[in-house]
Amino acid sequence: MSAAKLYCHLFCGILFSINPLFSQNRADAKKIVDTLTSPSMHGRGYVAGGDKIAAAYISEQFKGLKLISLNQSSSYFQKFSFPVNTFPGEMEMTFVWSNKKREIGQAGKNFLVSCESPSIKGKFLVIRLDSSVVYNIEKLRLFKNGLSKKSFILVDTGGVRTKEELTYLTNFIKYPRGIKGILIPANSVTITDACLKLSTWDVSMKQSSIPTIMIDYRFRNIDQIDINIESKFLKNHISQNVIACVTGKNNPDSFIVFTAHYDHLGHMGKSVYFPGANDNASGVAMLLSLAKYYALPEHKPNCTVVFMAFGGEEVGLLGSMYYASHPFFEMNKIKFLINMDILGTGDEGITVVNATLFEKEFKLLQEINSENNYLSVIKPRGKAAISDHYYFTEAKVPSFYIYTLGGIKAYHDICDRKETLSLVKFEEIFNLLRNFTAKIDNQ
Ligand SMILES: [Zn+2]
Known part of the structure; x- marks a missing residue:
């Protein structure tokens, strides 16, 4: 084998295996997870304005991508309130x-x-x-x-x-x-x-x-x-969903929706906070990565693609419940909705909630996966009221809720940290969702 051939054997494979369009995704996602899990976000809960700070960050990202507001105002926020018990002090x-x-x-x-x-x-x-x-x-x-x-x-x-x-x-x-x-x-x-x-x-x-x-x-x-x-009961905490879109070029009144909750558990006392890296900084990272992709003029979709970052999920799906009863456009105009909650691993594949309700779409997802070898397995699951897709499913919106399997077992604890979250299949899941959305968009 010549030196040139050896060089190519060693390096060309690596060069060609990196898709130049998406090579930044994992690094970008890591930065988003790092930001959302940092002490300045206070566990994205109800002490020191954590959820508000996280919502402002997402709003800034949407603004930077020049996304369109679906609200009557120019703001991306949809406010709602609820009571919540907090631990801000001793x-x-x-x-x-x-x-x-x-x-x-x-x-x-x-x-x-x-x-x-x-x-x-x-x-x-x-x-x-x-x-x-x-x-x-x-x-x-x-x-x-x-x-x-x-x-x-x-x-x-x-x-x-x-x-x-x-x-x-x-x-x-x-x-x-x-x-x-x-x-x-x-x-x-x-x-x-x-x-x-x-x-x-x-x-x-x-x-x-x-x-x-x-x-x-x-x-x-x-x-x-x-x-x-020291605990403090907030009778009427004001939270917000953060919602924006890329308007479709051919079918702007038809919608494809991506959702992910940004809130987490906040603080237990002034010095302990729950970072919520996998749950659900990872899902927000995917939401923002998809927004970045569709915001590029060359990726402009036919249908309008909407990005919804929900608050109050950990308290009981409150943000998505509020949106479902105060929607910005008719719910029956949604062609498909994908909810992303816990997307930070994927070593053992993903699970798709509602797979048994939407068999045709589930088959499509599996076909795309096996053609491209993205994930080891895509497991079907039935209906389940466990994340923000739920109230949309109840309103007859075709939807999936996707979560990753394998890797770190941290969940609703102080171990759910950025340092131990692999994001190992982040790019594969991004490509899977992008290819799936392209098919729905062209139907
Ligand atoms: Zn969650």
Whole structure:
């Protein structure tokens, strides 16, 4: 083999395997994920205006691409509001044993305050409620006496043997009288070498009367806690969807819609925030990449292509629900909608929700995939009310919801970080969606 041939053998393959048009996509996507997960976005939730800052960033991106507003005004925002419980301040917990041993807990790592918890401050005794209490009259009496002392109950399900015991314990939790809060020990799960997860977190539209706190299982024998948790209930938080389009050249009154929620869980205390890299900075990165593609004059579509970045998804699909009841154009003009939520891996392919409802389109997606070898598998799934496509499906809009499979298992935890999100199949998924959209656009 000549040197020139060897050189070509080594390098030509690499050069030709890179599609010059899309080689920047993954790098661009990474930049978007980095920005959306940075501390300045505050987990895109309800502390320090995180969701507003993220919405402003997306709006700036749309503006930079010269996208068209579908609103009557020139703004891309569609405002809506909801109540939400937040944790903007103190988040401290010290575990104390009877031998005076103390350990300061780390929020998010070895204790997790449930999202509807109210504020609480002070030193409290911890009374254990476990299976040994259930059938022991003396222990039960002591237990009930303990309750009047304004204690926390630690519900240790580790020793529960029967269903009846579990029912008894859970009934006790349901009707606590005079107690200050509930502690539930749980085993941590390793997500990455650097990140342990206690449990998944969420956002609540309510505030409960007492806090429930999940604690690491190794604290199950504590006798006291020193606690300072500050929560703030926002009765009417104003959020917004960010919506823009590229007007179609031949069929402007026919629409193809891409959606992705930009909000995440925000803060649990002033220093811990949930970055939400996979959920759903990755989907927003795809939304903006598609917007960038269709904004180029040479890629102008026949139909109008709309980009919707929804707020309030983690609170209960609120942004998409609001849009579906206040649409900017008739819903029956949507030819197809693709919702993207959790698009940051793909090592094991993707799942398509609504595949069984729209078989023809699902077949088309699979054909494009096998022709180009983009992904190892595209799994079909039925209808599911798990992301922002849902209210569109209910309004009879043909739609798919796509999420990636494989890779990091972080989800609704502090481990869902940019550093460990691979975006390994980002370009392949981009090409798959672009080719699929081209077929729908030309139908
Ligand atoms: Zn999500």
